[in-house]
Amino acid sequence: MTHVSKRFGRHTALTDVTAMLFAAELVGLVGPNGAGKTTALRVAAGLILPTAGEVSGPPAHAIAYFGGEQTLPADVSARRWAELWNGPWSRLAPRRSFGVLSRGTRQRIGLETALSSPSTELLLLDEPWESLDPDASRWLSDQLIRRRAGGAAVLVSSHRMHELASICDRCLFLSNGRITASVVCPADVSPDERVASLLDAYDRSRANSAETSGGHR
Amino acid sequence: MRPSPIRFLFVVAGPSWGTWTVAAVLVGYGAYLEWLAPAAFGQVLAIAIFLQLFAASTGFRARLRSGHFDPLLVAWPSRWKVAGAHWMVSNAAGWVVWLVLATVELFGHPRQLPSTLVPATVVLLVYTSTVGWALSAVFGRLSGALIWLTTIFALNVMGTLATLRASFIAHPPSAGDMARSILTALAVPPFLVIDPGGVSGAMLTLMGAATALAWILGASAIRLSEAALVQP
Numbered sequence: 092m093t094h095v096s097k098r099f100g101r102h103t104a105l106t107d108v109t110a111m112l113f114a115a116e117l118v119g120l121v122g123p124n125g126a127g128k129t130t131a132l133r134v135a136a137g138l139i140l141p142t143a144g145e146v147s148g149p150p151a152h153a154i155a156y157f158g159g160e161q162t163l164p165a166d167v168s169a170r171r172w173a174e175l176w177n178g179p180w181s182r183l184a185p186r187r188s189f190g191v192l193s194r195g196t197r198q199r200i201g202l203e204t205a206l207s208s209p210s211t212e213l214l215l216l217d218e219p220w221e222s223l224d225p226d227a228s229r230w231l232s233d234q235l236i237r238r239r240a241g242g243a244a245v246l247v248s249s250h251r252m253h254e255l256a257s258i259c260d261r262c263l264f265l266s267n268g269r270i271t272a273s274v275v276c277p278a279d280v281s282p283d284e285r286v287a288s289l290l291d292a293y294d295r296s297r298a299n300s301a302e303t304s305g306g307h308r
Numbered sequence: 309m310r311p312s313p314i315r316f317l318f319v320v321a322g323p324s325w326g327t328w329t330v331a332a333v334l335v336g337y338g339a340y341l342e343w344l345a346p347a348a349f350g351q352v353l354a355i356a357i358f359l360q361l362f363a364a365s366t367g368f369r370a371r372l373r374s375g376h377f378d379p380l381l382v383a384w385p386s387r388w389k390v391a392g393a394h395w396m397v398s399n400a401a402g403w404v405v406w407l408v409l410a411t412v413e414l415f416g417h418p419r420q421l422p423s424t425l426v427p428a429t430v431v432l433l434v435y436t437s438t439v440g441w442a443l444s445a446v447f448g449r450l451s452g453a454l455i456w457l458t459t460i461f462a463l464n465v466m467g468t469l470a471t472l473r474a475s476f477i478a479h480p481p482s483a484g485d486m487a488r489s490i491l492t493a494l495a496v497p498p499f500l501v502i503d504p505g506g507v508s509g510a511m512l513t514l515m516g517a518a519t520a521l522a523w524i525l526g527a528s529a530i531r532l533s534e535a536a537l538v539q540p
Contacts, residue, residue, distance in 0.1 A: 099536060129537060136382050138535040151385045152310055158537065162375025164320050171319050175311040204379065208310075 095144030097130055097268075104130040105141070106268045112213070112244040117235060119255035120248040121293060122265035128248040131265065132156065132215045135246065149212040156215040157205035160197035160222060165190030169200050178207040194222040206234055214238055214245045220254050232258050252293075256285035264292060266300035310383035313393035320376055321394070323401040327363055331405045334359065338409045342416040352409060353429060353501050357436055360402030361456060364440040367449030368394060368530050373538040381535060391527035394445075399437040406433055428507045432500045435519045442526030460496055472496060476506040490514050 097105040104127045112118055120128050133139045134146060136156035148154065163172070168188050173181035180203050189197050202219060214235075220228050235245055236258055249255055255262055256276060264272040274292040276285055311319075323331075338352040371377055377390075384390055406424055413422035423429060440452030447455070463469045472492040476499045478485065490511050493499060497515070500507055 099534075133535065133537070136378075137385050138378060138381055140534075151383055154382055156378060156382045158375045158378055162378055162537070164371070164374070164376040166324075167320055175316060175319055 092131075092135060092141070092146045093144055095131075095134060095141045095146060097127075097134060097139065098142045104268055105134065108144070108265075108268070108270055110263055110270060112246055114212070114244055115239055115242050116261075117239045117245045117247070117259050119259040119262035120246060120265060121250070121252075121255065121262050121289070121296075122248075123297065126265045127268040128265055129158070129217055130268075132217050132246065132248055133158070135213075136215050153210060153212040154215070155205045155208060155211045155213070156217075157201050157219065158217045159219075160189075160194050160201055163189045163197050163201055169196075173200060173204065176204050176207040178203060180207075195224055195227065198222040199227050202231060202234075206238070209241070211238070211243055214243050216245070216247045218249055219247055220249055220251045228254065252286050252289050253282075256289050257282060262289055262292070264296035266296050269300065271296040271299050310379075313380060313384050313390050314396060316380045317393050317397040318400075320380075321366055321371060322397050323363060327401050330359060331401055334405060335408050335412065339412050342412050346416060349413065349423065350501055353424065354498055356402065356405055356409065357432060357498060357501070360399070360405075360433065360437055361440045361453040362450060363401045364398045364437045365444035365450045365452035365454075366394070366398040366441065367444045367451070369445075369533050370449060372533050372535055375535075375537050378535070387531035388527060391445075391530040394530060395438070395441055395523065395526065398441045402433065402437055423501075426504075427512055428500045428504055431512045431515050431519075432497050435515050435522075436497055438519045438526070439522045442522040442529070445526040445529040463496070469496065473499060473503065477503050478506075486510065494518055 093109050095105055095108045096103070108127075108131060110131075120131065122128050130139065133156075134141050135148070136154060137146070137151060138156070166188055168186055169184045169192060170181065170186045172189070173184035184200055185192060185196070189200075192200075198219075198221060202216070205214070205216065216235075219231055223231060232254060235247065238245055239260075247255070247259075259276050261273060261275045263270055264274070272292050272295065274289065276289070280288075334352065334356060337355075338349065341349050341352055372381075380390060381387075410422040410424040413420075413424060436456075440456065443452035443455055444450065460469070463472065472495070475485065475488045476492040476496075478489070486508070489506060489508075493507075493511050493515060
């Protein structure tokens with residue numbers, strides 16, 4: 092996306108956001124609540140039209156997006172939903188409706204759906220580790236690494252620094268609707284150092300954003 | 309593999325089991341009347357139209373803003389195509405009931421064109437379904453049925469309904485009377501089955517055009533709706 096801005100009425104969700112994703116790259120999107128992560132992902136998925144700027148990417152059928160378990164229809168049977176995508180895992184989905192399933196089960200089924208197509212070129216996931224147990228978290232991280240190895244570009248928003256640090260090639264930091272930093276996750280340092288560098292970048296990004304908005308006032 | 313818009317919408321926003329149960333009861337009542345009192349079969353059509361108003365008023369924006377349509381809209385960016393599929397799925401229950409009632413009528417009177425398939429009743433069904441669907445696409449679930457029923461109720465309370473019915477039945481000698489009778493049909497379309505004598509070719513043509521306009525209104529509302537999430 093290039094110079095993308097998005098306004099909802101008087102509220103500005105994104106301001107002049109420019110971000111590129113390359114094939115076989117796994118990128119994390121980090122920022123405090125309300126920073127604009129969900130809006131950025133939905134603009135990238137083509138669900139929301141930007142107020143200004145341009146978004147380009149692979150054809151629609153090669154894009155997969157999952158906005159979290161709360162976006163699954165509570166009154167629909169999980170099995171019927173899963174069968175829409177004909178995945179081999181659809182037989183295992185419970186027949187009960189999403190509304191009575193645990194958040195973790197809903198999240199897992201939603202992720203299975205988003206990851207069902209092997210021809211996905213751009214994978215966009217909003218807080219994908221939320222509500223997952225450690226086994227499912229590990230499964231998700233493995234899947235994302237596998238997708239990257241298969242040539243897909245993956246963008247995941249999350250607050251989970253440990254997960255992001257362990258699998259991402261780089262992280263973009265979003266604050267008040269602006270990209271405030273882009274940090275490469277070095278492969279040749281320990282996991283703890285990677286997490287520390289991301290947390291450091293997060294703090295600097297927040298401080299920069301506060302200064303910028305202070306300067307504007 | 310991406311599911312087709314119609315298949316997706318049938319699973320996510322298709323007619324509920326409750327709707328199909330009511331439809332089955334209505335068809336049973338239709339069969340009963342066709343067997344024992346065929347002259348009263350029009351009652352079933354009036355009830356079917358009334359129920360179709362509610363069934364077709366599915367709305368779009370609430371589910372859109374909850375994210376229920378995300379996979380559909382990502383895979384199928386053409387909102388016109390999505391609107392077409394949504395219109396079909398929203399109206400499916402009523403259309404199925406209508407066809408089954410036509411079959412029931414054919415069984416009862418094999419040599420007669422079923423009253424469900426004469427041009428006036430077909431136009432009535434498609435017009436009410438589409439207007440109900442379009443209003444709910446603009447204002448939200450069930451609003452199509454509620455706006456329409458409130459309007460008819462208000463006309464009745466004001467005593468205007470009887471006047472409108474009289475102008476509908478009258479054989480219009482002038483263009484002004486003709487216009488009044490067409491406007492009456494657009495506002496209170498059940499007159500088409502209650503008083504089939506007042507139906508004219510021009511009226512049906514204009515109702516067809518109004519149906520097309522209503523479809524464009526509903527589809528435009530779907531096309532312009534912003535898919536920004538609203539947290540529950």
